[in-house]
Amino acid sequence: MSCQPSASVPNFVYGTAWKEELTPALVKLALRAGFRGIDTANQRRHYFEAGVGQGLAAAYRDGFVTRADVFLQTKFTYHPGQDHRLPYDPGAELPDQVAQSMASSLEHLGTDYVDSYVLHGPASNYGWSDADNEVWHALKKERDRGHTRFLGVSNVSRRHLEQMEALHSELPAFVQNRCFARLGWDRDVRAFCREHGIGYQGFSLLTANLEILHHDFIAALAKRANVTPAQIVFAFARAIEILPLTGTSSEQHMKEDLASSALKLPEDAVHKIEQLAG
Numbered sequence: 001m002s003c004q005p006s007a008s009v010p011n012f013v014y015g016t017a018w019k020e021e022l023t024p025a026l027v028k029l030a031l032r033a034g035f036r037g038i039d040t041a042n043q044r045r046h047y048f049e050a051g052v053g054q055g056l057a058a059a060y061r062d063g064f065v066t067r068a069d070v071f072l073q074t075k076f077t078y079h080p081g082q083d084h085r086l087p088y089d090p091g092a093e094l095p096d097q098v099a100q101s102m103a104s105s106l107e108h109l110g111t112d113y114v115d116s117y118v119l120h121g122p123a124s125n126y127g128w129s130d131a132d133n134e135v136w137h138a139l140k141k142e143r144d145r146g147h148t149r150f151l152g153v154s155n156v157s158r159r160h161l162e163q164m165e166a167l168h169s170e171l172p173a174f175v176q177n178r179c180f181a182r183l184g185w186d187r188d189v190r191a192f193c194r195e196h197g198i199g200y201q202g203f204s205l206l207t208a209n210l211e212i213l214h215h216d217f218i219a220a221l222a223k224r225a226n227v228t229p230a231q232i233v234f235a236f237a238r239a240i241e242i243l244p245l246t247g248t249s250s251e252q253h254m255k256e257d258l259a260s261s262a263l264k265l266p267e268d269a270v271h272k273i274e275q276l277a278g
Contacts, residue, residue, distance in 0.1 A: 012243075028056075037073070045081070118152035125157075150174060235264065239264075
């Protein structure tokens with residue numbers, strides 16, 4: 001069991017998907033800007049997890065963060081979600097794949113534990129499967145071994161979560177979903193999370209909602225508060241209990257995004273934004 005001190009859950013997470021060779025430098029830049037949550041996955045198709053580890057190591061060497069300062073989250077990804085660069089033996093049983101993927105992640109990230117270990121997505125869009133049960137049990141074993149503090153699931157529907165609950169399974173500490181305004185900012189899943197004390201992490205808050213980002217109402221709020229439309233969206237997200245992720249490659253945007261933590265929107269503005277496209 002790890003005896004390392006543990007970071008608290010931050011109010012903003014830096015996402016590292018699709019950064020490729022820029023990953024080490026951007027992770028270091030995000031940490032220097034003030035991010036204390038880093039999200040990655042052991043899925044080389046979309047993430048360069050070893051590059052995240054390189055960025056972390058550089059930040060540790062420069063002394064502006066320690067491992068204990070950083071909330072570090074990674075994921076187990078099923079074979080169909082991977083390319084040929086697999087972090088496990090595809091012929092192994094699922095529990096062994098989970099253990100191999102975790103061991104690989106810990107090596108990539110230069111640590112003996114992560115703060116959150118997430119199932120990247122269920123095996124089926126239609127429901128929580130026997131394979132998901134098997135993997136979830138294996139994730140819990142990784143926690144028992146001290147390799148993670150929390151467990152999560154990503155890219156899930158309310159149906160998935162209700163089926164987990166019906167099986168008397170332990171529910172996740174976190175759900176991480178792409179968040180569309182046109183779907184009420186994932187209203188149904190957020191409601192389930194609120195009812196069950198699950199932390200909801202939202203990604204693609206900007207890129208999935210360009211019509212909101214450029215909406216006249218958002219522009220007016222931003223002008224009145226002397227902030228950017230992106231800052232309004234992130235402040236709104238927190239107001240409806242979404243822990244936001246951002247993947248910006250701009251240092252200026254990193255600083256602006258973090259500054260949104262101090263921005264409080266009036267309740268009527270929050271309600272209006274929630275209804276804009278939902």
